[in-house]
Amino acid sequence: MARIQYENTTPFWCTEFTTMTAVPGSIRKSAYASLILGNQLVCGWTWQTMHAGEEQFLQGMVDWDGRPNRKLDEYRRIADEFAKLQGRGFPYRPRPEIAVALDFPSQIASAVLPERHDAQAQTAFEAVIDRNLDARLVDLARSELGYKLLLIPGVLVLDEAAAFRIRAFVERGGTAITTSNSATLDADGQAFATTRPGRLDDVFGIRVSSYEETAMLNELAHGRTGRKRLDLEFDGRAIAAATPRFDVVEPVTADVLARAAGLDGDRPLITANRYGAGRAVYIALPARREVLDPLLESEITRLGIDLGPSVPLGVMARAVDDRHVLYLNLDAEPKSIVVQGKATGVLRETRYDGGFTLGAFDAEVVELG
Known part of the structure; x- marks a missing residue:
């Protein structure tokens, strides 16, 4: 839903909602989850299981012989319950203070990398949603970026318009968090010949040079082959995260928030730079919950982002x-x-x-x- 909606503020309609072999109870669960994302309507696809064509084996709410099955009962329950919600604040209209960048060219270009852009974006989006906070997926080149916090997870391709908006966002007081592989290619798919992150090195206050293979450096440091674990300390807590590669980062004006532990040399993994009224954070590895979660916790508190309801995990x-x-x-x-x-x-x-x-x-x- 979020990938279809982007920043559209009108209520969403799920016109081809789940049937097929959905686990009992899962249709209702998905229906309520969709309400939280701003949905207004659930329409099961399909109603009658078809007798011909390419979808004749997609099971609907009514079997081939016309008899209803358990999925129809579940949709009946959803309909009865949704009727009770009339006049009680629905459809919910999300009020996001956090955005996650999703970029189609970067999805294509990152296919050759160990970590695709869309996989990083999903990790970043889930890190926000799991905190019961609203989030929007945004097109960097077109969004006004009216948020407090912007996550840029491995946006490999960065054109001038997107770079301008990121720069302006940070300059006026926003916080941008970027992960590895970001701002590596220009709009023509050519690697930047200038200092990376391309067009934004002064915003992040760093120089990103090459990358290292985690397993190789672990073999050099510990004599262990195939170990892709990185150890670091952030905000007083020890963190371990697995990654095939990480960026070599040279701080220029940025402060180092976390370094790799147990490897040869000085390996900054998280940096933060003041730019204008805002802050630009660079994570030298792909989006990982082990790293994103404590960093988000810190930034959400610092930015005064309104918290969601206090509930148990899950x-x-x-x-x-x-x-x-x-x-x-x-x-x-x-x-x-x-x-x-x-x-x-x-x-x-x-x-x-x-x-x-x-x-x-x-x-x-x-x-x-």
Whole structure:
């Protein structure tokens, strides 16, 4: 959905929603997850399993002989529950303060690299979404970048328009976090002959030279072959992350936030540079949750980004408006949800006092007060 929506603010319609061999309960779970991303409509594809053509083996809600199957029952339940949500703040309109860059030319060009751009973008997007924060995918060359935090995960191809917008974003006070492989090629697919990151080296305050193979340096340092683990310390915590390669970074005006441990020489892995009113952070390896998570935690606090609802790990949640909160359990075990004071469960049609238990893969919309 996010890849289709980009920065479109109108409610989304899922017109070809899941049927086929969807695991029992997963259609409902996906339907509520889609509401959190700003969806307004769920339409199952297909209704009647077809009798001919290229999709005749795509199972719908009604079998070949016209008899309904379990998926129709699940859609009935979704329809009944969605009717209860009328007038309770839906469709949800995301209010993102964080953006993740997604670039089609970089997806194509990065196919030859060990780490594709779109894989890095997915990792970065999930790192935000898992914190129950809204995020937008953005086209760097076209977006006004009206956000506090911008993630640039391995955007290999960087044209002049995109570079201009990134520079302006940081200069006016935004924070940009960039990972390895970024700003390596120009709009013609040619490697920059100037200092990398191309067109932005002064913004990030570094020179990116070549890259190193992690396994080779580990063999040199430890006598271990095939070990792709990098050890580093960031913000007082030890971090280990696996990567086939990492960039060789030379700080110019940037401060070093983390270095590789246990390798030969000085190997800066995370740097931060003040540029204008903002901050530009460079991570010398591809997007990894082990590194992104503590860095995001630090930057979200520093930037004063509004946090999502406080919930157990594995629960998606959004405050739809001032009175309604949607909770969705993505895991196979029950989760305890804390609610301040008394509230009404819209889906279960029951009253809660201080909290409730959310069953495996279950959803609830709570009306506060």
